[in-house]
Amino acid sequence: MSRTFYCRGQTGQQLLLGAYGALCRQVGLGRVKMFPRTEMLDLVVAGGRARGIVTRNLVTGIVEAHTADAVVLAAGGYANVFFLSTNARGANATSIWRSYRRGAGFANPCFIQVHPTCIPRSGDFQAKLTLISEALRNDGRVWVPKRRGDTRSPDAVPENERDYFLERMYPGYGNLAPRDLASRAAKRVCDHGCGVGPGGRGVYLDLTAAVAGLGEKVLCERYGNLFEIYERISGENPLHTPMRIYPAPHYTMGGLWVDYGLQSTIPGLFVLGEANFSDHGANRLGASALMQGLADGYFIIPYTLGEYFGGAALGEVSPSDRPFVEAAKEVEDRLARILAVQGKRTVDSFHRKLGAILWEHCGIIRNAAGLGAAVEKIRLLRAEFWENVLVPGDAADLNQELEKAGRVADYLELGELMCRDALAREESCGCHFREEFQTACGEALRDDRRFGHVAVWEHAEQEREPVRHVEPLTFETIIPAERSYK
Amino acid sequence: MKFTLFIWRQRNRGDRGRFVKYELNDADPGMSFLEMLDFLNQRLIERGEEPVAFEHDCREGICGCCGMVVNGFPHGPEKGTTVCQLYLRHFQEGAHIHIEPWRSRVFPVIKDLVVDRSVLDRMMRAGGFISVPTGSAPEANTVPVPKEAAEVAMDAAACIGCGACVAACPNGAAALFVSARLGHLGLLPQGQPERERRAKAMIRRMDREGFGACGNHRECEAVCPKRISIRFIARANRDFLKAFFVHPGKA
Numbered sequence: 001m002s003r004t005f006y007c008r009g010q011t012g013q014q015l016l017l018g019a020y021g022a023l024c025r026q027v028g029l030g031r032v033k034m035f036p037r038t039e040m041l042d043l044v045v046a047g048g049r050a051r052g053i054v055t056r057n058l059v060t061g062i063v064e065a066h067t068a069d070a071v072v073l074a075a076g077g078y079a080n081v082f083f084l085s086t087n088a089r090g091a092n093a094t095s096i097w098r099s100y101r102r103g104a105g106f107a108n109p110c111f112i113q114v115h116p117t118c119i120p121r122s123g124d125f126q127a128k129l130t131l132i133s134e135a136l137r138n139d140g141r142v143w144v145p146k147r148r149g150d151t152r153s154p155d156a157v158p159e160n161e162r163d164y165f166l167e168r169m170y171p172g173y174g175n176l177a178p179r180d181l182a183s184r185a186a187k188r189v190c191d192h193g194c195g196v197g198p199g200g201r202g203v204y205l206d207l208t209a210a211v212a213g214l215g216e217k218v219l220c221e222r223y224g225n226l227f228e229i230y231e232r233i234s235g236e237n238p239l240h241t242p243m244r245i246y247p248a249p250h251y252t253m254g255g256l257w258v259d260y261g262l263q264s265t266i267p268g269l270f271v272l273g274e275a276n277f278s279d280h281g282a283n284r285l286g287a288s289a290l291m292q293g294l295a296d297g298y299f300i301i302p303y304t305l306g307e308y309f310g311g312a313a314l315g316e317v318s319p320s321d322r323p324f325v326e327a328a329k330e331v332e333d334r335l336a337r338i339l340a341v342q343g344k345r346t347v348d349s350f351h352r353k354l355g356a357i358l359w360e361h362c363g364i365i366r367n368a369a370g371l372g373a374a375v376e377k378i379r380l381l382r383a384e385f386w387e388n389v390l391v392p393g394d395a396a397d398l399n400q401e402l403e404k405a406g407r408v409a410d411y412l413e414l415g416e417l418m419c420r421d422a423l424a425r426e427e428s429c430g431c432h433f434r435e436e437f438q439t440a441c442g443e444a445l446r447d448d449r450r451f452g453h454v455a456v457w458e459h460a461e462q463e464r465e466p467v468r469h470v471e472p473l474t475f476e477t478i479i480p481a482e483r484s485y486k
Numbered sequence: 487m488k489f490t491l492f493i494w495r496q497r498n499r500g501d502r503g504r505f506v507k508y509e510l511n512d513a514d515p516g517m518s519f520l521e522m523l524d525f526l527n528q529r530l531i532e533r534g535e536e537p538v539a540f541e542h543d544c545r546e547g548i549c550g551c552c553g554m555v556v557n558g559f560p561h562g563p564e565k566g567t568t569v570c571q572l573y574l575r576h577f578q579e580g581a582h583i584h585i586e587p588w589r590s591r592v593f594p595v596i597k598d599l600v601v602d603r604s605v606l607d608r609m610m611r612a613g614g615f616i617s618v619p620t621g622s623a624p625e626a627n628t629v630p631v632p633k634e635a636a637e638v639a640m641d642a643a644a645c646i647g648c649g650a651c652v653a654a655c656p657n658g659a660a661a662l663f664v665s666a667r668l669g670h671l672g673l674l675p676q677g678q679p680e681r682e683r684r685a686k687a688m689i690r691r692m693d694r695e696g697f698g699a700c701g702n703h704r705e706c707e708a709v710c711p712k713r714i715s716i717r718f719i720a721r722a723n724r725d726f727l728k729a730f731f732v733h734p735g736k737a
Contacts, residue, residue, distance in 0.1 A: 028611035128545040171693035
């Protein structure tokens with residue numbers, strides 16, 4: 001049995017390049033205009049409909065409003081709220097968060113997928129975590145030493161002193177157990193003191209038995225450049241030394257609420273892909289982000305957008321209309337406010353701190369006390385941000401610190417909402433594991449009667465608490481049951 | 487680890503630009519090259535100075551935006567790697583490291599190490615695609631592709647469009663970039679109908695944008711982070727010549 005197949009680690013990249021080629025063709029034909037180095041900083045709602053956006057040109061700093069008949073957001077997820085994630089560094093939550101602040105409902109913000117097979121962090125300077133294809137779990141065995149604090153090199157640990165914990169806990173699936181279970185199991189053995197590598201936050205993914213069985217040649221044909229990537233980062237050769245892995249935030253199942261036509265709670269605002277909450281529930285399955293990209297972009301939006309245009313009487317709007325002028329002014333004021341603080345702490349130091357709070361309290365395992373504490377900690381950190389952040393330069397130039405500062409200011413609000421959502425969901429389901437709600441053998445305990453619903457948060461002005469709405473989930477054919485991988 | 491860095495600082499396109507020296511005494515050998523720049527930038531900000539602007543996104547060697555010249559080599563001295571996948575353990579203690587933006591007139595400097603590479607987008611627009619609207623292509627598995635062709639096409643498709651080949655070329659040619667696109671599409675059945683037309687359009691566009699011509703220096707191949715072979719340039723030249731027989735017209 002195999003979990004997934006590895007193809008030079010490039011399946012996603014090749015899809016992206018294909019889409020980029022198709023986009024270039026449309027740009028060449030004059031049907032699409034591309035705005036590189038431009039960032040959306042707000043949504044414009046006029047007459048109760050999404051009618052445009054406010055952007056900032058990252059090179060010149062010019063802020064301007066654009067009018068539209070409809071706005072389509074395909075801005076990706078928000079795993080970078082954790083600072084350290086497997087996402088590209090530029091990915092951020094600003095466009096969806098600003099839309100939330102303009103009235104779009106935000107669904108299930110606490111549903112975060114933590115991927116089990118990432119290269120562990122090597123120090124406080126770490127800026128990014130790298131995912132290693134989980135295809136390796138087809139041929140590798142995951143283990144830690146049985147004894148706590150065992151610092152022997154892996155080849156010095158005899159077979160009977162190794163804990164192949166996934167095989168022990170989930171004999172039916174073994175090393176191929178689903179992502180959420182594998183991540184949780186890895187955290188638990190490390191919390192228990194059996195983790196390996198710097199800080200004891202790592203487990204072995206051992207291919208040495210596969211090398212003996214299949215031979216180096218077969219493995220290199222299968223995983224070629226993957227070994228090279230790992231060796232470059234860690235300085236170790238996976239064919240001779242077991243790889244070290246540790247879970248890392250990878251994907252956000254939560255996002256803006258949309259209906260089956262991908263329209264958010266604001267008419268005319270459509271949200272596609274990871275930016276919306278749909279399809280994955282509490283637990284995305286491997287490779288299904290691609291499925292969602294295809295379904296949303298290819299099967300749904302080309303039809304539902306036309307339906308919206310056909311059914312809506314859209315009047316003329318102009319960038320000089322009041323909602324556009326006001327939104328642009330608000331964006332400029334906010335940028336000026338960030339620059340005016342001139343405090344002592346860098347943007348990154350706030351972001352790292354926020355990430356540490358979320359990872360500890362709203363990560364793989366959560367509980368009420370921790371989440372409550374996290375809400376308070378994040379509020380204090382947010383207050384400090386607006387009094388003590390240090391952003392050099394000005395707004396009329398390429399200013400990467402200013403770009404980051406705006407995004408981190410949004411994360412400081414989003415992080416709190418994630419914790420509130422996790423606190424309100426008093427059950428365990430999929431990726432969301434609350435310590436208080438587990439079965440006798442430590443597995444997730446759902447409460448479908450009280451929580452068989454989507455939680456949709458509505459923003460409230462003036463620092464008032466957001467409102468939690470529910471959309472009930474009804475199952476007609478297949479009734480949810482307990483997941484078992486024993 | 488201890489390093490002396492000489493980093494190109496340039497406020498904007500109009501500024502003349504200069505190397506500025508920075509001493510770093512406590513870098514960690516496990517840091518990536520970009521983490522070292524992050525580390526330096528945190529210090530600069532805390533001292534009230536402007537941080538060094540540089541581009542980065544995926545930090546996994548696949549997005550193609552982090553290019554810079556390190557000690558004279560695009561993406562640095564290691565073979566087959568982008569600068570984000572370059573680690574300090576590959577440098578000697580006490581080393582002097584010169585860091586500059588891509589050197590090429592077609593990539594104007596925006597700020598410090600950030601350059602404008604939109605010329606690569608313009609070449610893509612000239613023909614780096616197949617003219618089939620997304621969604622209307624037949625199911626890919628119904629068109630068999632020999633494994634060998636798929637593998638070679640994939641070698642070319644690995645191009646991340648970083649521009650290192652241009653920055654390394656003494657002639658300032660973009661031959662490797664263009665030929666990687668042409669090779670990728672030209673080897674697969676879906677790319678056949680426009681094969682010659684595509685070669686003509688992209689190579690003409692390259693000339694018009696002010697790139698030099700290929701002189702077989704092979705510098706591009708030596709610095710390519712994806713190790714793309716100059717064999718694709720030969721293949722592109724063949725398609726380009728063939729285009730004049732298939733579609734006669736002015737060069």
